[in-house]
Amino acid sequence: MSHPASASRYFVPQPSYWPLVGSCALLLLASGAVLMMNSVANGGFVVLAGFAVLTTMLFGWFGRVIGESEGQRYNLQVDRSFRWAMSWFIFSEVMFFVAFFGALFYIRVLSIPDLASPAQAALWEGFQNSWPSAGPAATDPFSKMHAWGIPAINTLLLLTSGATLTWAHWGLVAEKRSQLIIGLVLTIALGVLFLGLQVFEYAEAYGHMNLKMTTGVYGSTFFMLTGFHGFHVTLGVTMLTVILFRVLKGHFTAERHFAFEGVAWYWHFVDVVWLGLFIVIYWL
């Protein structure tokens, strides 16, 4: 039973409770986190409740969208809207990372050299301009994260995953479902492997290198940037998994598969961010 999309009429969805549910979820998450961070009451439960509501909302809302899409309710104009929206969303994500890369740049190029300059010598005697640095008051020695171990492997993994995803896309366009499925599975596997290695790397850092969030600006920037990136990889893997399940259910056609492409764009964006990280965090 299909309801072909009207070519001239734009799809406007039915009234929906999901937005309100989403707002409640965020309110719960935020209040729970506030309570937790200030060790008041039992914030953890509130956060968990928030996650539960959020997950329900995501399933419900996206389920609805997928249903509408499979019901062919979206005409080409809607498809274009989705493309615009995804591009702008990725742009906003880029700007989010810009804030952290900007902070790293500022710290390395301005604040550390300034703290080590003669002008500040009266306050921080003997502090040397070097990188990595945990700042002038640091006493705890730590070791630097080297580029050519796990990070290099991770770079390879992510680059390869970009390629496998594109290969999967070719499969989709060429109606080769098995190539599509294999490509997706490979991409997801590479993503998961990446995450696994990153967890290992963090464990090394905390366990053996004395490199922590609290290790001055080096620790701060290292964990914030790689951490947020890792979080985005997790999101990407989740979305790819959803796509995989949809593929297995026979969704998408060679012409119409915006969801696949949107996730692919996202994955490539995450890839590019990693290259930036690899260069400025690990390498230089």
Add this chain to the structure above:
Amino acid sequence: MQATSHTGYAGHHDHDSHGHPTGWKRWVTTTNHKDIGSMYLWFSFVMFLVGGAMSLIIRAELFTPGLQYVSPEFYNQMLTLHALIMVFGAIMPAFVGFANWMIPMMIGASDMAFARMNNWSFWLLPPAAILLTASIFVPGGAAGTGWTLYPPLSIQMGMGMDMAIFAVHILGMSSIMGSINIVTTILNMRTPGMTLMKMPLFCWTWLVTAFLLIASMPILAGAVTMLLTDRHFGTSFFSAAGGGDPVLFQHIFWFFGHPEVYIIALPAFGVVSHVIPAFSRKPLFGYVSMVYAIAAIGLISFFVWAHHMYVTGIPLTGQLYFMYATMLIAVPTGVKVFNWVTTMWRGSLTFETPMLFALGFLVLFTIGGLTGLVLAMTAVDIQLQDTYYVVAHFHYVMVAGALFSAYAGLYFWLPKWTGHMYNETLGKWHFWLSMIFFNIAFFPQHFLGLAGMPRRIPDYAQQFADFNVISGIGAFGFGFSQLLVLVIVVQTVRGGARAASRPWDGAHGLEWTVPSPAPYHTFEDPPHFDQAEAHG
């Protein structure tokens, strides 16, 4: 199920089981841009009263020297919440409300591009507002750092600060989703024949504003996230001991903050660019240069941020660069002012309330802009930074600028929204009271600032007493005059003279081609675009 119930016009053929919710359910579930626009506007008005009430606490405390009514800590909290609520809760949502109501009607679209997400953008605001206002009541109270949230002071704050941080995150999500929606609607849903250069200016201002929002809100989110980890997880972004720098926060904040002030100003420019031509009965002068000016303002606004940081010790070369770049913004803004002036020149002017507010905007925004220029000169700003001169400057551009323009838009489009004409006499009263009291409240602050009265203080030296009394009287007068809006809007919603589909004879644009009130679903199919309605 019938196929027709899904062809897109939700609610139109609701024969199926999940019909159209009514009552409060209509409002929480709605996907209609008009409903959502109205919710934004009501929300923003409520927030305006709340934020305004806080400003009255501030002004009451400042009425005379000495500590009168509130403690210094509470004063700081009021100051912070006043600003955050006014900026993020009142002014920005007001213009998003206008965008929701007007953009689909102006460009001949059936609704916003993502009607369901649109609803979420709105419903994210109440949780943020709850977090902000509730923070007054938690142990330690709300953030008392000023809306700029500078560390290390913000590191010292209690849990109210965390609530503000999460509120900012949620507001950011709301703004980003709202903006993506607006950009997509404008770029993808114009009726055939409406090219970008024929599009109403209000849409242009929103296109650029939405771009600014998408680019700058994530930056703010990043800044407050680092604040959060510095507070709770031991990072050292903003602490010199760990190699960071408190001033880094200021760079990031203002990299967001300066575009933010244009996010407030640009839609206001858009509204005025419709009102002035309508009541001059003459097309807007210099449409093309207006578009370029908007784009230029948007672009330059990303490169001037450190004019808020002249006294932080940035190097001389930095001060010079930011001074020159800031001065540059006066040029495109000047173009806009001159275009409005020339639109009125040799027009056939009448002075209904929307026009009065637009004129009030023009005069007072220009004053605010010109004092901005004084502040842009680093050497002078070093005298004036963190004094009441700055407070005067930004209330001129934000209250007499953005808020007056929002009122102009409200009176201009209210007939279209409600189908009734508002009470013109009351409208004029509202304008004149606002105009007079606004100046009483804020003009003297220039003198206070020049004489050296710092901002953000709950008590001051004796020589500042007189102007503070005047300012206080003005603020209370201005505040209570705003209650007239409530009276007028409620009256208009409930009745009044019927409005024609084009109640203003000089108004152009697709929105005036449909009946008043505009039907719930205005354009089911893309309308014919008559060139006479070009440029709105």
Add this chain to the structure above:
Amino acid sequence: MARNSNSNRLRSGSSGRFFAALLGLFSGAANAAWELNLQEPATAVARRVYELHSLLLWVIVVIFVGVFAVVAYSLVYHRKSKGHKAATFHDNTTVELAWTIVPALILVAIAFPATSALVDMRDTSEPDLTVKVTGYQWKWGYEYLTGDAAGVKYMSVLSTPREQIENKAPKGEHYLLEVDRPLVVPVGKKVRILTTANDVIHNWSVPAFAVKTDAVPGFLRDTWFRADKEGTYRGQCSELCGKDHGFMPVVVEVVSAEKYAAWAGEQKQQMVAVAEDPNKVWTLDEQLALGEKVYTTNCAACHQATGEGLPPAFPALDGSAVAKGPRAAHVEMVLKGKAGTAMAAFGEQLSETDIAAVVAYERNAWSNKLGEVIQPAEVKALRGK
């Protein structure tokens, strides 16, 4: 117009309410405070800034009047009620170019004086005298690094009595702009100010000198002035620094070279005189007397004279678990403060004698009657750790 610092307007003490204020407003008596412009400059740099501001003011007034003269003309003559018919023009490249280029040229023109004034302001080279200024919540610390008074070091705290602030006593002439110990500098000498802060960002500002520089914790910033005339110059902290931001004025006393030299000599002598013997053994009474003083100047802003604090932001010390608990933890709290809160590390500001005294005071005042004496040596031992 009289200078603000000289304005002499006494108000009735009960001027806390509306009508009193209105009376003051309309009485017109001696309203030297209707100050409409920048404060009278007292340095060459401030004069340049003053002139630059005057120039800018004229420029913007002329622009404003020009633009709104046109508007006024339209409003009067081009109104519908006068039967004016609307023209239809909507473009004119020539005028549009003109009003892009002319403002740009105006801006270029004012950029020149603006630039040179700024370059002058930032030139801190070759000072005659350098003073390090440290911002604390909520007081200023001054330390003379060079010159006659090199080595002199003291705190400068608001001296306006609490009763005036709470409207229980008539406000004095320099209400909120007076301190116990001003910064003293010689006239006509180039004074370089190095600013930094101990806790949060403050800002050291004296309008008559056109000096305003942030004091950023962990960084040194500098600025300078060369005062023309002897006199007392007043300013205020100009960066929100928490609760008592409005209560940390800056007062600079500019004196003749001789007076300055004499003052410096006096300060140095005093320093030697009060240099405490860290090995002195204190009695309880001696300690409580000193401790109360230290407490009032350093701690009462947050923990209040009553010891009740302002919970929950600032905890009560009366009955506090720390103040009644083990002494080492108490001393340590005062020495090292608590990171991430307003509780600063006083070990960097106060001597061991002072810390011992204040801790002893806290352990004996209010209801904390522990009867303990704490010897400076004990503090010294803990500081070493």
